[in-house]
Amino acid sequence: MKASTESFFERVYEVVCQIPYGRVTSYGAIANYLGAVRSARIVGYAMNGSHGKDVPAHRVVNRKGLLTGKHHFEGTNLMQQLLEGEGIKIVDNQIQNLETVFWNPSDELK
DNA sequence: TTTCTGACTCGAA
DNA sequence: CTTCGAGCCAGAA
DSSP: OSSSSSSSHHHHHHHHTTTTTTOOOEHHHHHHTTGGGGHHHHHHHHHOOOOTOOOOGGGGGGOOOTTTTTSSSSSSTHHHHHHHTTTTTTTTTTEEEHHHHBOOHHHTTT
């Protein structure tokens, strides 16, 4: 396993791929897990390159549970439908019961 | 090479 | 209460 050899993106992809079904996480949570709480933007930017990969970017939202990146998905509510398909309630592009479906990598993966 | 932007977050006024 | 600014890293022009 290469660690420092891989880019910041690869680490983000791994964490996102480890998100369990019916759960979501935030960019900051991933960044925090990677040790860069201030690099939350990079996580979001990394998702921009997640297209064509097995990275469930639809499970990643901002810390408010708002689907900020839904505009990057096909259609206008694809991201919402994907999350709803996992049992996650979304209203006005915002995840409901965020505390319930929130998945913290730093707490689960450690 | 430099400069800018970005699917973010936090702190301060 | 709301609004604004700064910081982080990486890729593209």
